[in-house]
Amino acid sequence: MSTAPASLDEIRRIAKEWRAGDTGAGAEARARQATLTKPPGSLGRLEQIAEWLSVWQGRHPPRLDRPRVVVFAGNHGVAARGVSAYPATVTKQMVANFIAGGAAVNQLCKAADADLRVYEMSLDEPTADFTLEPAMSDGECARAIAYGMMAVEPGLDLLCLGEMGIANTTSAAALCLALFGGKASDWTGPGTGVLGPALAAKIAAVEAGVARHRGAMTDPFETLRHVGGRELAAIVGAVIAARLARTPVLLDGFASTAAAAVLFAADKVALDHCLVAHLSAEPGHRRLLSAIGQAPLLDLGMRLGEASGAALAIPLLKAAVACHAGMATFAEAGVSGKSG
Amino acid sequence: MSTAPASLDEIRRIAKEWRAGDTGAGAEARARQATLTKPPGSLGRLEQIAEWLSVWQGRHPPRLDRPRVVVFAGNHGVAARGVSAYPATVTKQMVANFIAGGAAVNQLCKAADADLRVYEMSLDEPTADFTLEPAMSDGECARAIAYGMMAVEPGLDLLCLGEMGIANTTSAAALCLALFGGKASDWTGPGTGVLGPALAAKIAAVEAGVARHRGAMTDPFETLRHVGGRELAAIVGAVIAARLARTPVLLDGFASTAAAAVLFAADKVALDHCLVAHLSAEPGHRRLLSAIGQAPLLDLGMRLGEASGAALAIPLLKAAVACHAGMATFAEAGVSGKSG
Numbered sequence: 001m002s003t004a005p006a007s008l009d010e011i012r013r014i015a016k017e018w019r020a021g022d023t024g025a026g027a028e029a030r031a032r033q034a035t036l037t038k039p040p041g042s043l044g045r046l047e048q049i050a051e052w053l054s055v056w057q058g059r060h061p062p063r064l065d066r067p068r069v070v071v072f073a074g075n076h077g078v079a080a081r082g083v084s085a086y087p088a089t090v091t092k093q094m095v096a097n098f099i100a101g102g103a104a105v106n107q108l109c110k111a112a113d114a115d116l117r118v119y120e121m122s123l124d125e126p127t128a129d130f131t132l133e134p135a136m137s138d139g140e141c142a143r144a145i146a147y148g149m150m151a152v153e154p155g156l157d158l159l160c161l162g163e164m165g166i167a168n169t170t171s172a173a174a175l176c177l178a179l180f181g182g183k184a185s186d187w188t189g190p191g192t193g194v195l196g197p198a199l200a201a202k203i204a205a206v207e208a209g210v211a212r213h214r215g216a217m218t219d220p221f222e223t224l225r226h227v228g229g230r231e232l233a234a235i236v237g238a239v240i241a242a243r244l245a246r247t248p249v250l251l252d253g254f255a256s257t258a259a260a261a262v263l264f265a266a267d268k269v270a271l272d273h274c275l276v277a278h279l280s281a282e283p284g285h286r287r288l289l290s291a292i293g294q295a296p297l298l299d300l301g302m303r304l305g306e307a308s309g310a311a312l313a314i315p316l317l318k319a320a321v322a323c324h325a326g327m328a329t330f331a332e333a334g335v336s337g338k339s340g
Numbered sequence: 341m342s343t344a345p346a347s348l349d350e351i352r353r354i355a356k357e358w359r360a361g362d363t364g365a366g367a368e369a370r371a372r373q374a375t376l377t378k379p380p381g382s383l384g385r386l387e388q389i390a391e392w393l394s395v396w397q398g399r400h401p402p403r404l405d406r407p408r409v410v411v412f413a414g415n416h417g418v419a420a421r422g423v424s425a426y427p428a429t430v431t432k433q434m435v436a437n438f439i440a441g442g443a444a445v446n447q448l449c450k451a452a453d454a455d456l457r458v459y460e461m462s463l464d465e466p467t468a469d470f471t472l473e474p475a476m477s478d479g480e481c482a483r484a485i486a487y488g489m490m491a492v493e494p495g496l497d498l499l500c501l502g503e504m505g506i507a508n509t510t511s512a513a514a515l516c517l518a519l520f521g522g523k524a525s526d527w528t529g530p531g532t533g534v535l536g537p538a539l540a541a542k543i544a545a546v547e548a549g550v551a552r553h554r555g556a557m558t559d560p561f562e563t564l565r566h567v568g569g570r571e572l573a574a575i576v577g578a579v580i581a582a583r584l585a586r587t588p589v590l591l592d593g594f595a596s597t598a599a600a601a602v603l604f605a606a607d608k609v610a611l612d613h614c615l616v617a618h619l620s621a622e623p624g625h626r627r628l629l630s631a632i633g634q635a636p637l638l639d640l641g642m643r644l645g646e647a648s649g650a651a652l653a654i655p656l657l658k659a660a661v662a663c664h665a666g667m668a669t670f671a672e673a674g675v676s677g678k679s680g
Contacts, residue, residue: 102668328442
């Protein structure tokens with residue numbers, strides 16, 4: 001992009017043509033898999049991952065030397081409704097913790113030998129409370145998406161997308177309700193740990209926000225603008241830009257997947273270059289994954305956000321690449337093939 | 341042990357007193373978890389893993405600098421029944437492949453920075469065909485268990501146990517049927533990829549073997565001797581020795597879990613220092629995990645054996661340790677705690 005998109009119409013134009021994967025590289029990966037010293041299919045999803053990385057990196061063999069973990073942080077007006085177990089000031093405090101290296105995602109990135117970047121998005125100016133007015137103006141939403149696009153550098157082998165934002169599971173639940181229907185309680189869970197009356201208030205906020213803006217949410221980008229948030233819009237932008245940059249994407253948990261689902265709702269092929277790293281303990285995530293047809297790589301009862309699940313899954317992808325590239329073939333190893 | 345046990349009675353004596361975990365170290369782990377900059381419980385199983393490692397390593401904080409992956413290889417007389425998709429010569433060929441560094445487990449160990457040891461167990465002398473006679477004599481079985489015990493060096497932070505042995509899912513299925521009941525077809529699956537008449541022959545072999553020895557399988561160790569195999573007996577020994585050495589264990593897939601289940605059948609606390617790395621695609625594994633009360637860490641449709649699932653799960657345990665040891669506390673980071 002020569003200049004950053006400044007309106008949702010420009011974003012809509014960019015998000016209309018989804019770059020295809022490299023099926024030739026995928027076929028090369030499949031052909032090599034069949035020669036490696038193991039019963040066919042016995043490495044399960046590791047085999048599919050090697051092929052998927054080939055298709056979306058557009059090369060064979062795939063590589064995983066430069067994984068990047070990105071955390072977008074934003075604040076939400078709806079936090080004032082008491083929908084989180086933590087005060088809104090925690091968003092900024094946690095960004096400082098990321099920068100100081102003290103958060104879970106820091107340790108997970110170090111363990112996975114992945115590069116971490118944290119993007120703070122106007123934390124002192126939360127989006128508007130979506131139970132009262134649209135969370136963002138057209139320009140604000142477009143700029144947040146464009147900001148996410150800019151976070152995608154050329155040459156990355158994998159982009160892990162996560163978020164930090166007190167009250168953003170409320171926003172994510174509202175996105176899901178508006179995009180996929182159902183009841184507010186289907187999509188709204190404890191988040192950081194709200195229960196009882198606070199959870200009821202959270203469900204009510206989701207319901208009220210979607211009801212208020214129903215008529216105005218004429219397409220998924222309008223939905224994002226009305227009930228989303230800046231860090232969620234940035235994830236939308238990063239998913240778009242990663243497709244253009246031939247960078248496969250690993251989505252983190254409930255909020256990250258809900259953001260990416262905006263693109264799925266606009267075009268079913270939009271997330272073909274994305275995998276979901278883990279099934280969050282946030283109850284709406286399972287329903288969301290089913291709505292977008294994704295099977296998570298991990299299911300460890302995590303619900304932290306901040307790209308922690310995505311960073312944790314990087315070693316699985318590295319392992320898939322290592323097996324694919326490093327294993328001997330039956331011929332090389334002098335191992336007998338399948339009988340009959 | 342001063343001298344290696346030479347009879348199953350000596351093994352029975354050793355396996356009678358199960359060393360308790362260090363609940364003090366576990367309590368220290370729990371106390372620290374509560375102070376780290378994340379909502380309580382939000383790292384899900386990573387938090388439980390850090391505590392479990394503390395309990396079974398007997399120290400806090402737990403460490404994971406020295407993981408060891410062990411593959412025991414054995415040959416099975418029952419292979420002559422045509423129960424595998426591969427000829428029995430493949431066991432030895434795959435051991436050569438492990439030594440040359442060409443197998444999946446080699447790449448996975450390298451990716452996880454884990455040490456790999458392969459133990460070849462009399463490959464030129466397969467155990468007896470258990471459909472006709474006991475697989476092993478008392479002395480053979482005891483020596484195989486003792487051999488597995490010897491593989492556990494002091495000072496390891498984690499022991500991953502896997503196996504290689506053409507026809508050993510047949511032996512594992514027979515173990516499960518004899519230990520936990522049900523039908524032969526409940527426990528017998530495609531293994532390396534047998535289908536149709538070959539799968540029917542495999543189920544028939546499992547049924548015949550268990551029926552023939554039913555009266556003689558008077559305890560789990562007799563079951564192991566009659567329908568098990570050397571590499572499975574070695575896993576039994578390694579699980580026992582790891583408990584004595586304060587080394588937590590990660591079991592691989594169906595065959596490894598079936599071997600360890602011999603100890604569970606003898607004493608329900610025997611596998612408290614073990615986790616199961618992954619749910620194998622071999623259908624009996626799910627039933628087996630339910631029988632021994634274990635929840636696998638990964639579910640990626642793998643069914644290769646050779647400790648591949650266990651090696652793949654090492655980075656998850658390393659990540660748990662890294663988060664536990666490296667994260668800042670709320671006080672250190674100046675992050676506000678939970679409201680109310």
